[in-house]
Amino acid sequence: MDEMTKMMKELTETDGVSGFEGNVKDKMLEYLQPLTDEIVKDRLGSVLGRKTGAADGPKILLAGHLDEIGFLVTAITSKGFLRFQQLGGWWPHSVLSQRVKVKTRKGDYIGIVGSKPPHILEKTEREKVVPLKNMYIDIGAKDAEDAKAMGVRPGDWVVPVSEFTTMRNDELWVGKALDNRAGCALAVEVLKRLQNDQHPNIIYAGATVQEEVGLRGAVTVANAVQPDVAFALDVGVAYDTPGNESQHTVSNVGEGPLVLLFDATMIPHVGLRDLVMDTAEELAIPIQVDVMPGGGTDGGRFHISGIGCPTLSLGFPVRYIHSHNGVMSKQDFDQAATLLTAVVKKLDRDKVNEWFS
16 A cells, blocks of 8 residues: 555544544644644644745645544434434435444444334335434444443534545545545645755645534634635545536546635635646646535635635545545545645745735
């Protein structure tokens, strides 16, 4: 297993849903500390490594987000089943009958997401998506007292169960939490590639918390760093599966990094967007583009920080995001790292000032 794949496996298999990212933060620290001059944290749990190239250069923020989507236990029924609240956006079709892990003060318990069996549903019910509020988690408890004796209580967090693997001769990465451990890994990978190269700026690379529930860590990170330029490193939707033929934009797994031209929270800075696109052309790296009117990234908070911060969302198309198993391309990741490293080397004080002259 090559180093990039190993890093992705370690990050995706580390559990951390929104509001409970501590284990992922610790794993990121293991990667960041040998590569940076100083660790920078906010009080919510976000973590960054600072690497100074030119002390008078602009501050460049490269950030994924630590959290993956999951659930929060809200109640225990009299028979010991768990009711839950989603953390991040889930489509109910992707949840039913899946395995999850309930994280308690006494340890982890495997659970199965259940609902009424189809055999006893009315015909009209069988034709509808089962709402999350009608689902529950079965941890095998006899009753409420048994569940409590196991250490379960409201407020415990729940994470999908999915082992990382590869497909197509290791060309494709498969697992949970690619949204957005892939962005976390990209921040680390760029730092690795800059270790023996000069860069005319101060890099802050790492990851935020609570992106999936409202871009919250993006606010505190931007306050802490006050960046001059920011990149939200995140995933996007892959449209190369059946049923997406009518999409106006096309982004396919394995056909290059992805740039968001528009989302519900941000329009990217034109100068920064053009710099990235031109650099990709110079390097013969194919760029895919998408628009996402129904969602956003941490860039939505980065770009309105301070008096304004040129920001771009850069990442990779992923199949089946916000489910137990995503699929992405190692080549897309490698090309994104090559591209972002080259762009960072161009971001000196003159280049950034040029956008505001």
